[in-house]
Amino acid sequence: MINNGGGLFGADQQPDMLTDANLEAIEFVLECVGKGYVDPASPTYTSDNAQSQWRAQKYGMGFDTAGLANNVGGDIAKQLAVGSPLTSPAGKQGMLYFPNNIMMYTNTPSQPATEAFVTYYYKNMAPLWTENTGIGLPPLKSITETEGFRKDANAVKAITEYQPIARTWAAPGSDALFLGVTTVDGTPAMDTFTQSVLGGKTTARDALTKLQDAVAKAIEAQG
Template sequence: MRLTTCDAGIILGRVAGWGQSRTPASIVFVRRRTKNPALGTGSEGQDMASPNPRPALSRRGFLGVAGTAGIATAGLLTGCNRAATGGSSGGAKPLKFWNMPWGNTQFNPLDKKITTSYKPAAGLSPATYQVIQWANFTQTFSSAIASNTGPAVSSGGGTQAFQFEAQGKIAYADDLLDSWKEDGLYDDFLPGLIDTMKVDKGFAAVPYNLDMRVLWYNTKLLDQADVEPPKTWDDFLKVCAALKKNNIYGYGTAAGAGAYTGGHILVSWMIGNGGGLFDANHEPNMVTPENIQAIDFVLECVQKGYVDPRSPSYTSANAQSQWRAHKFGMGFDTAGLANNIGGTVAKEITVGSPLTSPSGKKGMLYFPNNIMMYTNTPSQKSSEAFLTYYYKNMAPLWTQNTGIGLPPLKSITQTDGFRKDKNAVKAIEEYQPISRTWAAPGSKALFLGVTTVDGTPSMDTFTQSVLGGKTTARAALTKLQDATAKAIKALG
């Protein structure tokens, strides 16, 4: 998984007239981030392809996307690729499918082939295919949706569906999911995935590809330090101490420009200890015993020299360079880290098992990217028929090494093509079952308020202060909670 964050342009939004987004970002996938004065920048993510940092919006998130009407679209869509059209269906109006560059250079051509091979039943719409680049994608979507010239179906930023759902632009997926219960597709989804898309009025989207955060370690360096891979938080400290004797950092991370993984892992420590950011009422509730214990643990790692002191300013590229230079012996990243690093080191590193916290629990933060349907469609039946076809025929995107994130369907994870990557298999089998979204611990499903912590300035400040060791756990969490509450209030 490679994703990169990129800084995108200004867009009119629900909050302070700006929009943010969240996309995969780090290497040949890209997550991007946009600057949002009120809510912040986007977040970082990575997918499984080669390194290819991008400019700036974050796939997962889509903060404040075009809440105000009147955004002209003519000039904003010039960067889009020409749409490719599938087979016709008796003159029915084509259905627009917009997808993102989720992988390497092989991804979109294959994705286009799958889309344009769709042969709809009589009376249903054929599909056209258009690639929307991560750079300025928030502008592209927000302007198109506001003017009713956008897609009927699309992927996009990971929290984009929740932004547009709040604006009444999303067609709920409830009927589609009910139909999948009848043909078996519903039960093919990995455990808990579909529930992450549930909002009060229905399902805002359908899970598509997963961006996981996992523990990595260099087998060669651990062998040289004569230490076993960690299984608990205490083990983690012991491995870090052993690596430090060889001048190697055991807590490899990054929290500089566009590098959101550092913040993701702080939240992962909280989730792994039974904590998290939001309660069951979707209110920020961060100053808890579980969270304080988790951040105190990280501060201990910082104070003992297990964290590279330059980590608060490291980009994803900087962190990958440290892995290649054998300066990081252990750390956290996306499931595509080995692919992003490449070379001999890629063969030395492997995904470790989730760590057990002092509370006896395990957990990590993850990002279920998704596909959404819009109310502006030739017909809802056409949108649902196309998505049914697409999900039943998209397996080659994973089995042919296109670099897309981890698959949402159990059947794909059982294919020979997918199982060739032992690290991806371990991420699915050991991490997906214990991973939670930004909404943890209060709920499983995402909601509009999570956009206030997804790559925002307040989250960046929190992360850099903790990794810099210049705060206490309570002070850092209190500041983050106050900023988040203020940002949620601004959403209205």
């Protein structure tokens, strides 16, 4: 949905899922399911299941994170290539990303010392990417400019083509995360929605309506 220019939340941080962009995206996925392009077992797959299918060369194309090759490992990892972002019929591009934050707190004996330590920590994380031992993307632009990092063509493509168009779960209304996002990030509501679409026994409107209702109730319960 985000790739298609849509998403889950409006500018008011409330669920806004029954949009033309979202309906079009889910109808596309349902079409892929109906034509047999999607693994019939995918509604019940875990990440381990999916990675096993990559290792067994049962998958030809799929959506995953920038760390897929590292997670799959072995000789198969060398065969995995990141494609360029898809473009929607309306000419839109996008992708979901997950910011992995390291938090600092104000109730510390020395905030300058805390900030200095975090800066030191970030800079010394470089070997995770310069030596290709990390998963995901680095926290500093300087790391992406090193020779070691540039050797990983998939990581470079993720940085140059996907990062500029990436959005959080708060899209399309906002890029800033907020409490309501917790209602869709790995929740039963989102799992049920995804399983219903991958199972192919629903319509885009019905699936999105149920998801929006479930998320709205969860946000209301948060107070």
